[in-house]
Amino acid sequence: MKTIYETLEMNEIQRQVQTYCASSLGKKRVSEMALFDDIDDLNEALDKVEEAMKLINLQGRLPLGGLSDISLLLEKANRDGTLQGDELLKVAHHLECLQSVKNYFQSSELKTHYLQELADGLVDNPHLLQEIGRCILPDGTMSDQASSTLSHLRKQMRQIQSQIRHKMDSLVKESKDMLSIDQITTKNDRLVLPVKSGYKGQIQGLIHAQSATGQTTYIEPEVVVSMNNQLSLCQVAEREEIERILYALSQMVKGHYYHFHFNLEILEELDFVFAKGQYGYIHQCCRPQMSLQDQLILKEGRHPLIDEKKVVANTVILKDHRMLLISGSNTGGKTVTLKMTGLLSFMALCGMAIPCLEATIPLFDQIYVDLGDEQSIEQSLSTFSSHMMKIIDILKSATRHSLVILDEIGSGTDPQEGASLAEAILSRFIEMGPFVLASTHYGKLKTFAKEHPEILMASVSFDLEAMRPTYQLKLDSVGQSYAIEIAQLLGLDDALVNKAKILKAEAMSEHEKLMEALEKKQEQLDLKEAELKQLMLTNQKLEKQYQHQLHQLEMQKDQWLKKAKDEANQLLEEAKENIDIIVETLNASSLKQHEIIQAKHDLDEMKFIEKAAVQKQDHDLQVGDHVLVSKMNREGDIVEILKNHMIMVSLSGLNVKLHEDEVVFMHPKTKVKKVKKASVKKTTVAKTGTYEINIIGKRYEEAMALTDKFLDDALVLGYPHVRIVHGMGTGVLRKGVRKMLEKNKHVVSYRDGGPNEGGLGATLVYFE
Structure with a gap:
C-alpha cells in the first residue's frame, strides 16, 4: 500500500529540495521532514524559510561550499586519534565554510531574526585554520614548512638522494655491458642495477631480487648501501616528525570538540532551511499562514510537479463550509485539484513555502487521502473494496482537526448503491467535522450537496465550443460529466454517440433535463465572463503601458528643452566672452578697414553651412x-x-x-545666320560715376528684393561701387542690407557713408 508521502508525491518534493542541499547533513534533514504538531514551532520554521527566500532574492544563495559531515573525525580526535592530512583538510574546509557563512550575514543589508541568531552562534577558529593551511598542502601531504625539523630532514634527504642518483648513473655507464637494461631500477624502495646473472659476482653489493627467468639479478651496489641506509634513517625521522605534527593538529581539533559539534548542528539547520528557501524562491512560493481557525484558503494554487508552463492555477476557499464537493467532466482536473490541495497543505505543515499567491491553512493533525484506482493485489481486493477499506480506516481515525481527501467517492460499484453509500459517508463526515474535499459524478450527490449548507459545490469547467476541459475550478457551481462529448472527442463512432444521447434523454426526468440545460448555460456564461475579464486585464495592461510611454516622452521632452536652453545659455556666455575679447582688441589697436573685412570673412568660414550638392556635368x-x-x-x-x-x-x-x-x-x-554688325559705339561706365538706390520707407521684404536686384544690375553694368540709402530709423533696413552684403561673394567690402555721403543712413559697397 502506498504511504501518504507516495500518494501525494511528497517524496518527489523532498527529492527536489535535496538537490538544493550542500551536504549530506541537509539532505538527511529533508528526508526526515514530517508534519508539525505545534503551531509555534511550525511558524518559526516558516519564518526561517521566508527569511531565507528574502536573502536569496537579495544576495544569492548561502555559501555552504566545503560543508560535510565531520562528526566521525571529531570523535576520532576526541579519542586522541591522529587525523591524517586529508581529514584535517575536511576540518579546514569546515572552518572556511563557517567564515563564508558569517561574512554572508554580516554583509547583508537585510536584517533577519532567526537566521541571524543561528549565524551568531557559529564559533570560528582562525588560528587552527591558519595552522592547518600552513602544515597541510591541498593534496593532503605535509608541507616542508610545517616545522624546521621537517624542513631540515627533507633537505638532507634530497641531498642524499641526489648523491645516490649521481653515483648510480656513473655505475650504469661503467657497467653497461653487464646490465640487462641500460638504466636504474627500484626494488624494495632501493635503487638497484639489473645485472645479467652471469656477471653478478663482478659487482659487489646486496642482492634484492632475481627475475622470473633467472637471467637478471637486481643488485644494490655496495658503494651506495651506506648512503641508502642513511636515507632510510632520515625517512624514519621524517615519518615520526609528520606523525608528531598531525597529532598536535588533531589535539587542537580535540580542544574545540564541542564548538565543532555546535557549528555542525547550526550549519545543518542552515543547509536545511536554505534548501527549502531555494525551492520556494525558484517556484515562486509564498509563506502560508497557519491558523487555528476553521479556514482553508489557497489562492491560485499550482501543483508543483506539473510543468509551470502548462499548470492551471486554481483557488480553493473554505471559510463558511467544511466540505468541498467537486463535479465536472472526466479528465477535467478534479483529481489534480484534490492532490494539489492535499500536497500544498502537507508541504505547509512540514514547514515549506508553497506555490500560490496567498494561503491560510489550519493546523491539521493528519491528512487522509483516498485517490486513484489502487487495488490491493495481496489481499485480492477489488477497486471498490480497496477504496472502502481506506474510507473505513479514515472514518475510524479522522478528527475535527483532520483533512480528508476522497476522489470519486462511491465509485467502483452499482451507481445507485454507490451514490447512496457516498451520501451516507459524507453525512457521517459532516457530523464528525473534519475538512473534506471530495469529487463525484453522481447527480444524487449534487442534489444532496445543495440541501446541506455545510457543503460548497465546485466544478471543473468544460469548453463546449472547443470540446475540451479547461482544468479551471469554479467555486459555488455544479458541473456536468460530459462523458458522451469526451467519448466523441476521443473518436467514438457518431452513431454510438447519437444513440447514447437519445438513451440519456429518455432516462432523464424533466427536472434533470432542465437542470442540465441550466448548468451548461451557466458554464457558457462563466467562460464568457472569464474571456471578458481577460480582455479587461489586457486593456488595463495596455493602458498602463501607454501611460508609461507617455510619461517617458514627457520626461524626454523636458530633458530636451532643458538641454536646448542650457546650450543656448552656453552659446550666449561664449558670445559675451568673444565680444569682450573683440572690444579689448579694438581698444588696444587701430585696425584698418580691410583687416576688419578679413576678420569677418574668417568668422564666416567657421560657420557650419549646409553645402548644396555639386551638380556633376555629363x-x-x-x-x-x-x-x-x-x-x-x-x-x-x-x-x-x-x-x-x-x-x-x-x-x-x-x-x-x-x-x-x-x-x-x-x-x-545655336547656329544663327550671320548678320552685319551694327556700328555701335562702345560705352563704359566712368569709374567716378555713381549708382545708387533709395529704400527708405519700403517694407523690409520689398526693400531686400529691390536691393538684391539692384546689386545684380550693378554687377552686370560694371559699377565698381554703389551706394544704398536706407536711412537710420530703427536700423532694421540697415541690418538687412548688411546681412545681404555679407552673403554676396562679389562684395569686397562695405562701409558707412561719410559726412557728404549720407553718414550712417547710407552704405557704400565695393565690388571686385
Whole structure:
C-alpha cells in the first residue's frame, strides 16, 4: 500500500529540495521532514524559510561550499586519534565554510531574526585554520614548512638522494655491458642495477631480487648501501616528525570538540532551511499562514510537479463550509485539484513555502487521502473494496482537526448503491467535522450537496465550443460529466454517440433535463465572463503601458528643452566672452578697414553651412555652350575655357569668371545666320560715376528684393561701387542690407557713408 508521502508525491518534493542541499547533513534533514504538531514551532520554521527566500532574492544563495559531515573525525580526535592530512583538510574546509557563512550575514543589508541568531552562534577558529593551511598542502601531504625539523630532514634527504642518483648513473655507464637494461631500477624502495646473472659476482653489493627467468639479478651496489641506509634513517625521522605534527593538529581539533559539534548542528539547520528557501524562491512560493481557525484558503494554487508552463492555477476557499464537493467532466482536473490541495497543505505543515499567491491553512493533525484506482493485489481486493477499506480506516481515525481527501467517492460499484453509500459517508463526515474535499459524478450527490449548507459545490469547467476541459475550478457551481462529448472527442463512432444521447434523454426526468440545460448555460456564461475579464486585464495592461510611454516622452521632452536652453545659455556666455575679447582688441589697436573685412570673412568660414550638392556635368563644356549660372539665376554663353576647371561666361555682355561646377549646361551653341554688325559705339561706365538706390520707407521684404536686384544690375553694368540709402530709423533696413552684403561673394567690402555721403543712413559697397 502506498504511504501518504507516495500518494501525494511528497517524496518527489523532498527529492527536489535535496538537490538544493550542500551536504549530506541537509539532505538527511529533508528526508526526515514530517508534519508539525505545534503551531509555534511550525511558524518559526516558516519564518526561517521566508527569511531565507528574502536573502536569496537579495544576495544569492548561502555559501555552504566545503560543508560535510565531520562528526566521525571529531570523535576520532576526541579519542586522541591522529587525523591524517586529508581529514584535517575536511576540518579546514569546515572552518572556511563557517567564515563564508558569517561574512554572508554580516554583509547583508537585510536584517533577519532567526537566521541571524543561528549565524551568531557559529564559533570560528582562525588560528587552527591558519595552522592547518600552513602544515597541510591541498593534496593532503605535509608541507616542508610545517616545522624546521621537517624542513631540515627533507633537505638532507634530497641531498642524499641526489648523491645516490649521481653515483648510480656513473655505475650504469661503467657497467653497461653487464646490465640487462641500460638504466636504474627500484626494488624494495632501493635503487638497484639489473645485472645479467652471469656477471653478478663482478659487482659487489646486496642482492634484492632475481627475475622470473633467472637471467637478471637486481643488485644494490655496495658503494651506495651506506648512503641508502642513511636515507632510510632520515625517512624514519621524517615519518615520526609528520606523525608528531598531525597529532598536535588533531589535539587542537580535540580542544574545540564541542564548538565543532555546535557549528555542525547550526550549519545543518542552515543547509536545511536554505534548501527549502531555494525551492520556494525558484517556484515562486509564498509563506502560508497557519491558523487555528476553521479556514482553508489557497489562492491560485499550482501543483508543483506539473510543468509551470502548462499548470492551471486554481483557488480553493473554505471559510463558511467544511466540505468541498467537486463535479465536472472526466479528465477535467478534479483529481489534480484534490492532490494539489492535499500536497500544498502537507508541504505547509512540514514547514515549506508553497506555490500560490496567498494561503491560510489550519493546523491539521493528519491528512487522509483516498485517490486513484489502487487495488490491493495481496489481499485480492477489488477497486471498490480497496477504496472502502481506506474510507473505513479514515472514518475510524479522522478528527475535527483532520483533512480528508476522497476522489470519486462511491465509485467502483452499482451507481445507485454507490451514490447512496457516498451520501451516507459524507453525512457521517459532516457530523464528525473534519475538512473534506471530495469529487463525484453522481447527480444524487449534487442534489444532496445543495440541501446541506455545510457543503460548497465546485466544478471543473468544460469548453463546449472547443470540446475540451479547461482544468479551471469554479467555486459555488455544479458541473456536468460530459462523458458522451469526451467519448466523441476521443473518436467514438457518431452513431454510438447519437444513440447514447437519445438513451440519456429518455432516462432523464424533466427536472434533470432542465437542470442540465441550466448548468451548461451557466458554464457558457462563466467562460464568457472569464474571456471578458481577460480582455479587461489586457486593456488595463495596455493602458498602463501607454501611460508609461507617455510619461517617458514627457520626461524626454523636458530633458530636451532643458538641454536646448542650457546650450543656448552656453552659446550666449561664449558670445559675451568673444565680444569682450573683440572690444579689448579694438581698444588696444587701430585696425584698418580691410583687416576688419578679413576678420569677418574668417568668422564666416567657421560657420557650419549646409553645402548644396555639386551638380556633376555629363557634358564636356565647350566654347559657345549656353549655360545657367545657378547662384545668379542668369543664363549666358561660354566664351573661353580656362585652366583648373574654370570658364569665362558672357552674361549680357559682361564676362564673368566661374568654376564649371557653378553652371548647368542648357544646350550647345545655336547656329544663327550671320548678320552685319551694327556700328555701335562702345560705352563704359566712368569709374567716378555713381549708382545708387533709395529704400527708405519700403517694407523690409520689398526693400531686400529691390536691393538684391539692384546689386545684380550693378554687377552686370560694371559699377565698381554703389551706394544704398536706407536711412537710420530703427536700423532694421540697415541690418538687412548688411546681412545681404555679407552673403554676396562679389562684395569686397562695405562701409558707412561719410559726412557728404549720407553718414550712417547710407552704405557704400565695393565690388571686385
